[in-house]
Amino acid sequence: MVFEQEEEPAPGAVHGHRLSTVVPSSVTGEVDYALADADLAFKLHYLRGAYYYPAGDVARGITTKVLKDPMFPWLDDYFPVAGRVRRAEEAEAEGRARRPYIKCNDCGVRIVEAKCNRDMDDWLRDGAPGRLTQLCYDKVLGPELFFSPLLYVQITNFKCGGLALGFSWAHLIGDVASAATCFNKWAQILSGKKPEVTVLTPENKPLQGQSQAGAAAPRCVKQVGPIEDLWIVPAGRDMACYSFHVTEATLKKLQQQGRHAAAAGTFELVSALLWQTVARIRGDVQAVTVVKHDAAARSGRALANEMKVGYVEASGSSPAKTDVAELAALLAKGVVDETAAVAAFPGDVLVYGGAHLTLVDMERVDVYGLEIKGQRPVHVEYGMDGVGEEGAVLVQPNADGRGRVVTAVFPKDEVQSLRAALGSALQVA
Amino acid sequence: MGSSAQLRRLKPLYQLVVNNILAIVAVPLAAAAVLKAAELGPGEILARLRALRPAHMFLAAFLPAAAAALYHRLRPRAVYLVDYACFRTNPNCRVPFATFLEHSRVWPGFDERSVRFMTRLLERSGLGEETCLPYAQHYIPPSRDLESSRAEAELVIFSAIDDLLAKTKMSPQDIDILVVNCSLFAPTPSFTDMIMHRYKLRKDVRNVHLAGMGCSAGLISVELARNLLQVAPWGAHALVVSTETITPNYYMGQERAMLLPNCLFRMGGAAALLSTNGANARFRLARVVRTLRGAADSAYHCVYQEEDDRGNVGINLSKDLMNIAGDALKANITAMGPLVLPASEQLLFALSFIVRKVLNNRIRPYIPDFRTAFEHFCIHAGGRAVIDELQRSLTLSDEQVEASRMTLHRFGNTSSSSLWYELAYIEAKGRMRRGDRVWMIGFGSGFKCNSAAWECIRPAVNADGPWANCIHRYPVHIPDVLKH
Numbered sequence: 001m002v003f004e005q006e007e008e009p010a011p012g013a014v015h016g017h018r019l020s021t022v023v024p025s026s027v028t029g030e031v032d033y034a035l036a037d038a039d040l041a042f043k044l045h046y047l048r049g050a051y052y053y054p055a056g057d058v059a060r061g062i063t064t065k066v067l068k069d070p071m072f073p074w075l076d077d078y079f080p081v082a083g084r085v086r087r088a089e090e091a092e093a094e095g096r097a098r099r100p101y102i103k104c105n106d107c108g109v110r111i112v113e114a115k116c117n118r119d120m121d122d123w124l125r126d127g128a129p130g131r132l133t134q135l136c137y138d139k140v141l142g143p144e145l146f147f148s149p150l151l152y153v154q155i156t157n158f159k160c161g162g163l164a165l166g167f168s169w170a171h172l173i174g175d176v177a178s179a180a181t182c183f184n185k186w187a188q189i190l191s192g193k194k195p196e197v198t199v200l201t202p203e204n205k206p207l208q209g210q211s212q213a214g215a216a217a218p219r220c221v222k223q224v225g226p227i228e229d230l231w232i233v234p235a236g237r238d239m240a241c242y243s244f245h246v247t248e249a250t251l252k253k254l255q256q257q258g259r260h261a262a263a264a265g266t267f268e269l270v271s272a273l274l275w276q277t278v279a280r281i282r283g284d285v286q287a288v289t290v291v292k293h294d295a296a297a298r299s300g301r302a303l304a305n306e307m308k309v310g311y312v313e314a315s316g317s318s319p320a321k322t323d324v325a326e327l328a329a330l331l332a333k334g335v336v337d338e339t340a341a342v343a344a345f346p347g348d349v350l351v352y353g354g355a356h357l358t359l360v361d362m363e364r365v366d367v368y369g370l371e372i373k374g375q376r377p378v379h380v381e382y383g384m385d386g387v388g389e390e391g392a393v394l395v396q397p398n399a400d401g402r403g404r405v406v407t408a409v410f411p412k413d414e415v416q417s418l419r420a421a422l423g424s425a426l427q428v429a
Numbered sequence: 430m431g432s433s434a435q436l437r438r439l440k441p442l443y444q445l446v447v448n449n450i451l452a453i454v455a456v457p458l459a460a461a462a463v464l465k466a467a468e469l470g471p472g473e474i475l476a477r478l479r480a481l482r483p484a485h486m487f488l489a490a491f492l493p494a495a496a497a498a499l500y501h502r503l504r505p506r507a508v509y510l511v512d513y514a515c516f517r518t519n520p521n522c523r524v525p526f527a528t529f530l531e532h533s534r535v536w537p538g539f540d541e542r543s544v545r546f547m548t549r550l551l552e553r554s555g556l557g558e559e560t561c562l563p564y565a566q567h568y569i570p571p572s573r574d575l576e577s578s579r580a581e582a583e584l585v586i587f588s589a590i591d592d593l594l595a596k597t598k599m600s601p602q603d604i605d606i607l608v609v610n611c612s613l614f615a616p617t618p619s620f621t622d623m624i625m626h627r628y629k630l631r632k633d634v635r636n637v638h639l640a641g642m643g644c645s646a647g648l649i650s651v652e653l654a655r656n657l658l659q660v661a662p663w664g665a666h667a668l669v670v671s672t673e674t675i676t677p678n679y680y681m682g683q684e685r686a687m688l689l690p691n692c693l694f695r696m697g698g699a700a701a702l703l704s705t706n707g708a709n710a711r712f713r714l715a716r717v718v719r720t721l722r723g724a725a726d727s728a729y730h731c732v733y734q735e736e737d738d739r740g741n742v743g744i745n746l747s748k749d750l751m752n753i754a755g756d757a758l759k760a761n762i763t764a765m766g767p768l769v770l771p772a773s774e775q776l777l778f779a780l781s782f783i784v785r786k787v788l789n790n791r792i793r794p795y796i797p798d799f800r801t802a803f804e805h806f807c808i809h810a811g812g813r814a815v816i817d818e819l820q821r822s823l824t825l826s827d828e829q830v831e832a833s834r835m836t837l838h839r840f841g842n843t844s845s846s847s848l849w850y851e852l853a854y855i856e857a858k859g860r861m862r863r864g865d866r867v868w869m870i871g872f873g874s875g876f877k878c879n880s881a882a883w884e885c886i887r888p889a890v891n892a893d894g895p896w897a898n899c900i901h902r903y904p905v906h907i908p909d910v911l912k913h
Binding site: 020108 | 520521523524525526527528530531532534535557558559567568569913
C-alpha cells in the first residue's frame with residue numbers, strides 16, 4: 001500500500017495507488033452468510049480479472065466517482081461481497097478448525113486508483129507475464145481475516161486515456177461465472193438499467209458429516225495445510241499469469257486434425273494443445289484436473305461455487321507424444337467427476353494447480369458483457385492467484401467470440417519455455 | 430411519607446394559584462370597584478367627574494398612553510424563525526462501524542493501542558450505522574487538502590440553502606443578513622462570500638462568518654442575527670447557516686484524548702431563516718442566554734486545539750469535560766430560569782434557596798422542573814455521556830432526550846447543526862403542536878453553554894427533511910455496548 005510516492009516510479013509501472021472503500025447504501029443488519037462446503041474448498045484461490053477499455057470519448061468521461069456511485073446500490077444486492085470472513089464461535093467437531101462464515105457487516109469493497117505512464121495498446125502488445133498482477137490489487141485473505149476485503153476493484157488510467165478495471169475476487173464467495181455476473185450487474189446499474197433480481201436463496205447449508213476423518217483427498221485436488229488465518233498456498237515457487245491469443249485460424253487448423261477433432265469442442269482442443277505442450281516441457285503430465293462451467297447444473301443462486309471438478313487420466317500413452325485430437329477426445333469423454341467428493345472433503349485443499357495441471361473452461365462465461373456506458377471492453381483476461389505449482393490454464397472467449405484468450409498460470413521460470421514452445425505451436429498458418 | 434404525598438397533590442393547585450396571581454388578585458379588586466360604583470350610583474359618579482380639572486383629565490389619559498407607546502418603542506422587536514432546513518445525508522457517504530474500524534486498522538499510522546481505544550469508544554458511542562463522513566475521508570489515509578475541504582463545505586451548505594429557499598419560496602435577493610458559523614475551517618474568501626458568489630446575493634448584504642466558536646456556535650449565530658435584525662429595516666430576512674467541515678480536521682496521531690473527535694464528528698449542516706416579520710413564520714424566538722466560562726483555567730483548556738508530540742494537530746478533550754459541562758449548564762440555567770420558568774417554580778426555588786442559606790445547608794436544593802417551562806428539549810448531541818449527564822441534571826424523561834439520542838445515532842455529532850436535526854426529529858415524529866415551547870441547549874469549546882427558547886407558531890406539515898426516509902425506523906434501542 002503506497003501513500004506518498006517520494007521516488008520516481010519505475011518506467012511503465014503502475015503507480016500512485018490510492019485506496020478507498022465503497023459500502024452498501026443501506027444497512028444490512030445482523031446478517032450472517034453461511035459458506036457452503038463447496039465454497040470452502042476454493043478458499044485458497046483468488047480470481048484476477050482485467051477488463052480493458054480503449055481511449056476515447058467514453059473513457060474520457062469516466063471519473064472515479066462515476067464508477068463508484070453505482071456500487072452503493074449494487075452492494076445492497078450483493079451484501080455478502082461487502083462482508084468479512086469470521087470463524088464460528090464453536091468448532092463443529094473435535095479437532096476441526098472453527099468453520100468460517102461471512103459476517104455481512106457492510107465493511108465494504110476496496111477501490112484502488114492507479115496510473116500507468118504507458119499507452120494501453122503498447123501494454124497489450126507486449127504480452128508481459130505478470131501484467132495481471134499490476135492491474136489487479138495483489139492481496140489475499142489474512143493474516144487478519146477480520147479486516148480482509150473479499151473484493152478489490154482497481155481502476156488504472158493509462159497515458160493515452162485508456163482505462164483498465166482489475167477485479168481481485170476471493171474464490172470462496174463464488175466461482176468465475178458468479179463473479180462475471182456480479183460485475184456485469186454493476187455495469188448495468190452504471191448504465192442506468194435495472195438489473196435482474198439477485199437471488200441469494202436457498203441458504204447455504206453445510207453437508208452433514210459425509211466423509212470420515214483420515215480419508216484421502218479426491219484425486220483431482222491436493223491436500224494442504226492445515227491453513228490457519230493466512231489463506232494462501234505456502235510459499236513454493238513464484239507464479240506468473242501469462243495471457244495469449246489463440247486465433248480463429250489456429251482453431252480451424254486444430255479442428256481439422258484427425259477424425260476425433262470434429263467431435264471435440266473448442267475448450268477441449270485448446271486445452272489439449274496446452275496439455276501436450278506442457279507435457280513436452282516437463283517430461284510428462286499423466287493426469288489433468290478439469291474445472292468446467294456447466295450452465296445446466298447451476299442452481300440459479302447469484303453467488304455459488306458450482307463448477308464441475310474432475311480429473312482425466314491419460315492411460316497408456318504419454319500425452320507428450322499423443323495427438324492433440326486424441327487428447328481432446330479424452331478430455332471430452334474421459335472426465336471423472338469428483339465435484340461432490342471435493343466439497344465433502346473436510347481438510348484444506350488446493351484445487352487449481354494442486355494435484356495436477358488444471359484446465360479451466362470459461363467458454364460460456366459472459367465477460368464481455370461488462371459494458372461501461374455502452375462501451376464493450378476490447379480485451380478481457382482472467383488469471384488466478386493461489387495456484388499450486390502444477391499450474392493452471394484458463395480458456396476464455398475473446399472479444400469477437402471467434403478466437404480464444406488463454407491465460408496460463410505457471411511458475412515464473414517455466415513461463416519462458418512455455419512461451420517458446422507455444423510460439424511454434426500457435427504459428428501454424 | 431404521607432405528608433409528601435399530600436404535598437404532591439397540592440402542587441397543581443399551588444401552581445394554578447401562583448401562576449395566575451395577578452388574575453386572582455385583580456378579580457376581587459375589580460369586583461370591589463364595581464360594587465362601590467354601583468353603591469354611589471351613576472349620577473354621583475358623573476358629578477365627581479365634572480369636578481375634575483381638564484388638565485388632570487388630560488394627564489390621566491395622556492401619561493399612560495405615552496408610557497405605553499414608549500414601552501413599545503423600547504422593547505426589542507420580536508424575531509421569528511420563518512423555516513429551517515438540514516443537510517440531507519447521501520448514502521454514498523455512509524460509514525458503517527466496521528468500515529471505520531478497518532480503515533483505522535489498515536493504515537499504519539495508528540498503533541494497536543489507538544485502534545483498541547477507538548474500537549471501545551465507538552462501541553459505546555451511541556452512533557449508528559448510517560452516519561456520514563465526507564468523500565475525502567473514505568480514502569486510506571483520508572485526504573485533508575483544501576480542495577476537498579471546500580468541496581465538502583459547498584456540498585453541505587449549498588444543499589441546505591437550496592432546501593430552505595425551496596421551502597420558504599424565497600429568492601436569494603430577499604436576504605438582507607447572512608451569518609455563517611464554521612469553527613474549524615475558515616478559508617479566504619469566507620463561506621459567506623462563497624454563498625454570495627453562488628446565489629448572487631445583493632451588494633448590501635450584512636455578512637459575517639464566525640470561526641473558532643465551537644459546537645455552541647449555532648445559537649451564537651442566531652443571537653447575532655437577532656441583534657442585526659433589530660437595526661435592520663422591519664421585515665428584513667437573516668439567513669443563518671451552521672456547519673462544521675470535517676475534512677481538514679482528521680487527527681493523524683496517537684494521543685487518545687485527541688482521537689475522540691475522529692470517532693464522533695460527522696458530516697452535517699443546517700440553514701435557518703430568521704425575520705422580524707412573523708407573517709409566515711413557524712417559530713418565535715423567545716430568549717437566547719449565553720454563558721461563558723472561559724475565565725477559569727480548567728474551562729478554558731477543556732476543549733483545546735493543539736499539536737501533539739509529533740506535530741499532529743488535533744483537539745484535546747480534557748478528562749473533566751463532564752464536570753465543566755455540568756457547571757456551565759448550572760450557570761446557564763440559573764440565568765435562564767428566571768426568564769422562562771413560571772412564577773410557581775421560581776417561588777419554590779427562591780424559598781428553597783433561602784431555607785438552605787438560613788437554616789440548613791444539608792437540605793437538598795430544589796431543582797426547578799423545566800418541564801413546566803418547555804414541552805420539547807434539544808440537547809446538543811455531543812456524545813452519549815453529555816446527553817446522559819444532562820438527562821440526570823435536569824431530571825428529564827427518556828422521551829424528552831429521545832431527539833438528542835436518536836440524532837446522535839443517525840447523524841453522529843454534527844457540531845453546531847445538531848440542534849436543528851433534533852428539532853427536525855421532533856417535527857418529523859409529529860410531536861410539535863402550536864404553542865409548544867422548545868429549549869435548545871448547546872455546549873462548546875471556551876467553555877460555553879448557550880440556550881435558546883423557541884415557541885411554535887405553526888408545526889411542520891409533513892416529515893420531509895433529513896429524517897424523511899428513516900423516521901419510521903425510530904426510535905431505536907441503543908445498546909450500551911455495540912456488538913460487532
